[in-house]
Amino acid sequence: MPPPSPPPPAALVEELIEEILLRFPPDEPASLFRASLVCRPWCRLISGPRFRRRYHKFHRTPPVLGFLCGRFTSDGVHIARFVATSSCSPLADRRCRLFDARHGRVLLLRSGEPGRENILLVWDPITDEQREIPFPKLTRPACTWKAAVVCAAAAGGACDHLDCHRGAFLVVLVIAYSPETFIWTYSSDAGSWSDPIFTQHHDDCVDLFYPSALVGNALYFEFWSMKRVLKYDLEFHEMSVIGLPSSFGQRVGVFRTTDDGCLGFATVHKSKLSMWSRKHGPEADAVWTRDRVVDLETLLSSNAIRTDPRLVGFVDRIAVILLRADNALFTVDLKTSKVKKVCEGAGSITTVVPYMSFYTPALGAASTGERPSAGGSSA
Incomplete structure (x- = not known):
């Protein structure tokens, strides 16, 4: 048996x-x-x-699923291209100008054709949902302008931004005239723009290509001259201009958030990456100090530093610097000193912003008994 x-x-x-x-x-x-x-x-x-x-x-901390790269095509068209650094599905190019990405959302500009107005787009790359936002009515041509997108709760610091991409958001629009800079704020809840506020900027213009930085409840925007930075307090709807140290000179740099939550700055000069921070305190008393210097020659290959590396962005919360060198885009992890090549052909890239988001199978598949779609839920 x-x-x-x-x-x-x-x-x-x-x-x-x-x-x-x-x-x-x-x-x-x-x-x-x-x-x-x-x-x-x-x-x-x-x-x-x-x-x-x-x-x-x-x-x-949401992972970096990839980088959005803004560039011009050979015929002068703005393209936003997603370069995946994970197993995220590839995304088609968007014929739009890239401005910002934060809290699971991407901010783009669709240029108006003759007789049509410019339209701002708040886009979720994972679900492919987008919302159109008409430009506020302007009374005169602008010198330069810049825009940023944030979770609406960023104004009060009441959100951990782990799963807020479906919620309310704000779009902050900075427009520089001569000699004034104006800020409008769009609320997705209200569906309208606020009345503008303004400040004097001494014939300086906001930088078109470098991304804004969100530190605490304030957004920071660079000026062309690299002598000043524009601060916009989201909670109190106030703007101010902060001076940068003369030791920065005319070096190109990017803003960042330091480990202790202060405003930081990074510059590159002769293959030396310098990390600066602005300590908390009254605006008049806050000081810039250099915290660290990294020799990029010890991290990058000899081919990559045949031309001076150029900083193009910073990834908050994980301390990663983005730089362009020898027609390629690299990430430099400041905690581990690891360098990764993101893509080739970076010479035509004008703007780079990281896309950070959790990505899980689409909701609703289980309840229908169908297999989940490749599209996901971001945060």
């Missing part, structure tokens, strides 16, 4: 499965997508809002 068959293995309890899935790396979203295809219970678990909330809180 044959021996009795062994009992079937005990099914993993759902709590244990969830604990395992929570530890899947967020910078490889394809791994969660494949897990959701294993069976309907796993799909239901991964696609549910409870798992999404726990996954975001477990990992805390």
